[in-house]
Amino acid sequence: MSADSAVAGDPVAEPDTRLAVVLRGITKRYPGVIANQNVNISVRRGHVHAIVGENGAGKSTLMKTLYGMHKPDEGDIEIDGAPVHFSSPSDAIKAGIGMVHQHFMLADNLTVLENIVLGAEPTHGGGVLDRRAARRKITEISDAYGLGIKPDVLVERLGVGDRQRVEICKVLYRGAKILILDEPTAVLVPQEVDELFGNLRDLKAEGLTVLFISHKLDEVLAVADEITVIRRGTTVATVDPKQTTARKLAELMVGSELPVPELRESTVTDVVQLDVSGLTVADIDGRKLLDDVRFRIRKGEIVGIGGVEGNGQAELVEAILGLRAAVAGQLRLGEQDITHWSTRKRREAGIAYIPEDRHRQGLLLEAPLWENRILGHQTEKPNARGPLIDIGAAKRDTQRIVDAYDVRTPGIDVTAASLSGGNQQKLIVGREMSGNPVVLIASHPTRGVDVGAQAAIWDHLRAARAGGLAVLLISADLDELIGMSDTLRVILRGKLVAEMDPKTVTPAELGAAMTGATASVEDGGAA
Amino acid sequence: MKDRVNRLLLGLLAAVVALAFSAGVTSIVLEITDHNPIDTFQQMWDFATKADQIAVIINQATTYYLSAIAVAIGFRMNLFNIGVDGQYQLAAIVAAAFGGEVGLPMGLHQIAIIVVAMLVGSMWAGLVGVLKATRGVSEVISTIMMNAVATAIIAYLIKPGHLGHLHGENLTTEPIGHSGQVGGLDLVPDAHVKIYGLVFLAVAVGIGFQLLISRTRFGFDLRATGRSASAAQASGVNIKKMIIVAMLLSGAVAGLVNMPVLLGEAHNYSLSTPSGIGFTGIAIALLGRNNPLGIVFASLLWAFLDTSSNILQLSDIPQSVVLITEGVVVLSAVVAYELVRRYGLRLQQRRVGRELAAPEAGAEALGVSA
Numbered sequence: 001m002s003a004d005s006a007v008a009g010d011p012v013a014e015p016d017t018r019l020a021v022v023l024r025g026i027t028k029r030y031p032g033v034i035a036n037q038n039v040n041i042s043v044r045r046g047h048v049h050a051i052v053g054e055n056g057a058g059k060s061t062l063m064k065t066l067y068g069m070h071k072p073d074e075g076d077i078e079i080d081g082a083p084v085h086f087s088s089p090s091d092a093i094k095a096g097i098g099m100v101h102q103h104f105m106l107a108d109n110l111t112v113l114e115n116i117v118l119g120a121e122p123t124h125g126g127g128v129l130d131r132r133a134a135r136r137k138i139t140e141i142s143d144a145y146g147l148g149i150k151p152d153v154l155v156e157r158l159g160v161g162d163r164q165r166v167e168i169c170k171v172l173y174r175g176a177k178i179l180i181l182d183e184p185t186a187v188l189v190p191q192e193v194d195e196l197f198g199n200l201r202d203l204k205a206e207g208l209t210v211l212f213i214s215h216k217l218d219e220v221l222a223v224a225d226e227i228t229v230i231r232r233g234t235t236v237a238t239v240d241p242k243q244t245t246a247r248k249l250a251e252l253m254v255g256s257e258l259p260v261p262e263l264r265e266s267t268v269t270d271v272v273q274l275d276v277s278g279l280t281v282a283d284i285d286g287r288k289l290l291d292d293v294r295f296r297i298r299k300g301e302i303v304g305i306g307g308v309e310g311n312g313q314a315e316l317v318e319a320i321l322g323l324r325a326a327v328a329g330q331l332r333l334g335e336q337d338i339t340h341w342s343t344r345k346r347r348e349a350g351i352a353y354i355p356e357d358r359h360r361q362g363l364l365l366e367a368p369l370w371e372n373r374i375l376g377h378q379t380e381k382p383n384a385r386g387p388l389i390d391i392g393a394a395k396r397d398t399q400r401i402v403d404a405y406d407v408r409t410p411g412i413d414v415t416a417a418s419l420s421g422g423n424q425q426k427l428i429v430g431r432e433m434s435g436n437p438v439v440l441i442a443s444h445p446t447r448g449v450d451v452g453a454q455a456a457i458w459d460h461l462r463a464a465r466a467g468g469l470a471v472l473l474i475s476a477d478l479d480e481l482i483g484m485s486d487t488l489r490v491i492l493r494g495k496l497v498a499e500m501d502p503k504t505v506t507p508a509e510l511g512a513a514m515t516g517a518t519a520s521v522e523d524g525g526a527a
Numbered sequence: 528m529k530d531r532v533n534r535l536l537l538g539l540l541a542a543v544v545a546l547a548f549s550a551g552v553t554s555i556v557l558e559i560t561d562h563n564p565i566d567t568f569q570q571m572w573d574f575a576t577k578a579d580q581i582a583v584i585i586n587q588a589t590t591y592y593l594s595a596i597a598v599a600i601g602f603r604m605n606l607f608n609i610g611v612d613g614q615y616q617l618a619a620i621v622a623a624a625f626g627g628e629v630g631l632p633m634g635l636h637q638i639a640i641i642v643v644a645m646l647v648g649s650m651w652a653g654l655v656g657v658l659k660a661t662r663g664v665s666e667v668i669s670t671i672m673m674n675a676v677a678t679a680i681i682a683y684l685i686k687p688g689h690l691g692h693l694h695g696e697n698l699t700t701e702p703i704g705h706s707g708q709v710g711g712l713d714l715v716p717d718a719h720v721k722i723y724g725l726v727f728l729a730v731a732v733g734i735g736f737q738l739l740i741s742r743t744r745f746g747f748d749l750r751a752t753g754r755s756a757s758a759a760q761a762s763g764v765n766i767k768k769m770i771i772v773a774m775l776l777s778g779a780v781a782g783l784v785n786m787p788v789l790l791g792e793a794h795n796y797s798l799s800t801p802s803g804i805g806f807t808g809i810a811i812a813l814l815g816r817n818n819p820l821g822i823v824f825a826s827l828l829w830a831f832l833d834t835s836s837n838i839l840q841l842s843d844i845p846q847s848v849v850l851i852t853e854g855v856v857v858l859s860a861v862v863a864y865e866l867v868r869r870y871g872l873r874l875q876q877r878r879v880g881r882e883l884a885a886p887e888a889g890a891e892a893l894g895v896s897a
Contacts, residue, residue, distance in 0.1 A: 030876075323760060344763030353761065361761040364754045366872065375751060376762035378744050389747050410882040417872060418879040 018081065020045040020178055020209040021066070026075035028061055035061040037234045039075070043178075043226075048200055048210045050224035050241075052217065054253055058233040059213050063180050066211075067099045068092035079178070098171025099180040104163050106155045113138060113151035116170045141172050146202045161192035165199065178209045185219055186309065197223045215253075217246040229253055261458050261483030263465070267300035268486050272332075273470035274320075274439045279329035281315045281494075289315040291494045293329070297439065297470040302461070304473045304485030304502065308514050312494035313474050314356065317443050320472070321353060322346050333439065348379055352437035354428055356444045356474070358421075362428045365417040369409060372416050373398040373431055380435050397434065405430035406456060422453030429457055433464055440464065440471045446480060458484060478507040492516050534871045538816065541863035545814075546828075549855035556851055562844050570842060571835035580834055582720035587830035588823075589729045589787050590801075594808025595826060596736055597648075597781035599817040601666075603740060604753035604773050610655060610670025611781040612805025613677030618648040618782035620681050620700065623789055623796035624690040627701030636707035641728075641786055648782025649775045651677065656774030660767035666774070674805075685798070699797035709790040725787035732780060733819040749773060781805065810857045816864060829853065 019042050026039040036058045043049040053059050065072045068086030077084050079095045086092045089099070106115050113134055122133040135151050142149035147165045155163065164184060171179060181200075185193045200210055200223055214220050220227055221241045228238045229252040237252050274297040281290040290312045297303045307313055318324035320331060322343040331339045338346055347353070353376065355361035363372050374383040374394050382393035398412045405426045409419055416424055425445070432440065442461065446454040461484060465471060475481045481488065482502045490498040490513045498513045554564035574580060594611055601608035608614075622644035631639055655673060658664040685691040691698040711721025740746040751759040752769050760766050784804055785796075793800065811829050815822030836849035 347763045360757045364758055378747055384744055387744055388742055389744055410879055414875055414879055418876040
């Protein structure tokens with residue numbers, strides 16, 4: 001913790017460095033977990049203040065608190081030196097806070113102007129939209145901050161970067177002086193990121209304050225004036241980007257007590273369990289999301305796929321599971337050609353799946369744990385007996401999983417929603433390891449889980465690998481990827497572009513390959 | 528276990544609160560229009576508890592029950608089958624005409640009529656399922672449109688020379704002969720009105736629905752799809768197939784709606800065959816929380832309100848005051864159920880959190896110090 005320098009400037013300072021936002025002792029508890037605990041952040045006016053932390057560290061929870069989407073259990077918020085209590089986002093908007101969400105909230109079939117004024121329309125009186133007044137104000141904002149807004153274009157015709165600028169303009173239109181940007185670069189290509197950073201500098205120059213949420217350290221270092229690190233729900237340090245490095249930030253983010261992902265002796269056999277050849281997936285417009293992907297996983301082998309999110313990982317997983325149709329290519333499971341099999345048949349044949357988004361694909365949140373045990377294994381023993389569900393056997397087996405995988409729960413009749421993320425994930429891992437799987441698709445298996453669960457999940461992966469399981473591991477955590485893989489491939493724009501030796505590769509090298517810095521075979525950022 | 532009891536009690540409480548609330552609103556309306564609410568309710572209760580009226584209520588509820596189950600099958604997987612109305616009416620006219628035209632031995636005749644009704648209902652609903660599965664057409668829109676189409680087809684079919692015959696002012700299909708009828712039962716003591724024999728069909732449908740939903744793999748897939756389509760799909764459920772099958776099932780049950788009346792009392796389809804029961808079914812399914820037992824009580828309540836309102840004419844109280852009661856009870860029940868659902872979930876989350884807090888905190892401390 002060497003970078004634990006000066007926990008954000010002293011509150012009593014000269015007027016031009018007055019604090020725009022002060023969060024003091026913020027604690028927010030969710031059932032079973034503490035999402036934020038004693039968070040302290042001071043943001044200076046006219047600064048870009050970055051908040052970094054791992055997925056699930058509590059960044060979004062904190063921003064929701066600041067934006068009035070829920071009330072903190074403890075702690076105070078001050079805006080421009082005055083204490084505030086928000087009971088809804090509209091209170092926060094009145095106090096000059098605006099939020100640009102990660103997923104844009106725009107109506108495609110309306111024009112930019114209509115989207116911006118929606119909900120805050122200037123009228124002639126009698127409810128008639130005053131387009132002239134709206135256009136004047138939007139043009140002023142656009143010119144002042146260099147947003148380049150074209151008010152009369154339909155939103156559906158805009159690209160991602162333009163949409164983001166419309167979102168920014170929308171919050172400025174409502175009088176925001178403090179902007180919260182939640183993972184704004186997640187959906188942008190590199191040039192768009194540069195443009196966004198240019199916009200942020202303009203905003204800053206005009207005296208606006210920006211809170212920038214991210215887990216991409218290089219970007220944070222490039223744009224922020226000050227960086228606060230959140231780990232496991234609490235602020236651990238506030239640092240000056242000029243005096244720190246990405247490596248130091250990463251250490252602060254993950255802490256030192258993190259278990260080490262590593263594999264011991266090789267268990268890789270000669271038997272190919274999953275053979276993917278020439279797999280090609282296209283979207284409706286015919287754009288290739290996966291292009292001629294080929295790789296093999298042998299029994300007892302973990303193949304890691306590294307890549308910046310959105311480069312085809314999700315499509316790869318869905319194509320292997322049969323959730324998404326391939327336009328070309330072949331899939332073989334052991335000796336069988338499974339290319340045209342249904343998802344159910346593939347799962348019955350022993351393809352286990354730990355999904356990236358467990359709430360969307362892995363669980364029925366409002367169903368009891370034992371029903372979640374059945375999910376994905378509806379047709380298999382012990383859950384089914386002929387066309388019937390064997391409730392008794394399913395419940396007994398759920399109890400076995402709860403015991404064997406250390407799922408912390410008072411019983412198997414509680415809903416999945418009442419467990420913490422780590423325990424939900426352990427239940428999923430236990431379920432997927434049951435019934436003798438031959439291939440495991442593990443998509444971000446430790447995302448958003450606590451350290452203890454992470455270590456346990458790695459143990460289970462290692463044990464399954466030793467038992468001859470073929471594992472496809474997809475992860476955004478480079479250390480996990482390098483430490484837990486026998487073979488490492490890099491995916492970029494839907495193609496497998498590089499193969500690396502996990503024994504020798506460094507996270508920096510892997511990261512470079514992921515962004516295409518070393519693998520320059522491609523058509524270069526034409527996106 | 529404790530959670531389940533808690534949730535059941537909460538659910539009951541919500542229903543009672545909704546009922547009390549709607550009674551309150553109705554009272555206010557009565558008060559405003561210069562009628563005595565207590566007196567009005569008393570009259571309704573006294574009338575509806577007469578032996579004959581009890582039998583009428585049970586018969587009415589039988590029809591409502593089938594309609595509500597048809598709707599509930601769709602609801603369980605987030606499909607809004609607004610088209611039960613068209614499905615049952617089309618099924619009724621075709622089945623009635625079929626039953627009137629063919630001569631089959633007793634037993635076989637009734638079964639054949641019922642099967643025809645289920646096939647017609649299921650075909651009409653299945654079209655909607657196919658449209659949704661293949662073309663992504665919202666079933667809300669298409670079922671409503673199919674209702675209109677069904678009405679037009681029925682108007683065509685009932686014409687003399689097609690399936691209809693003119694009897695005085697009324698157009699009817701050929702009456703079903705004795706071999707195709709289902710006799711009534713004297714289940715209510717002292718009543719002159721008989722209970723439809725097919726009340727047992729409704730009971731069987733209810734039990735079958737419950738078994739299908741809770742005990743079969745198919746039912747599990749159906750519920751999983753309703754709770755989370757994405758999770759169900761990842762678990763191997765073919766969503767498109769599920770949509771079509773669920774609509775077929777829902778339509779088949781919808782086809783049964785008019786059967787108790789057709790085989791037990793009317794013996795033909797005519798211009799006076801009741802319409803609109805498909806929409807009543809939606810309200811009852813909502814009130815009964817898509818649960819076969821809940822729907823029993825909801826249909827009985829509905830039938831009670833409908834029947835007892837007949838007495839109000841005698842005291843010059845507008846019968847439509849009951850519509851207010853019915854409307855408010857559904858609206859407030861839906862709101863109350865949602866509140867209870869959220870509250871129950873939070874209650875459980877908090878309890879789980881509390882029960883785990885002590886050991887978890889210990890483990891966490893260990894982890895940090897390690």
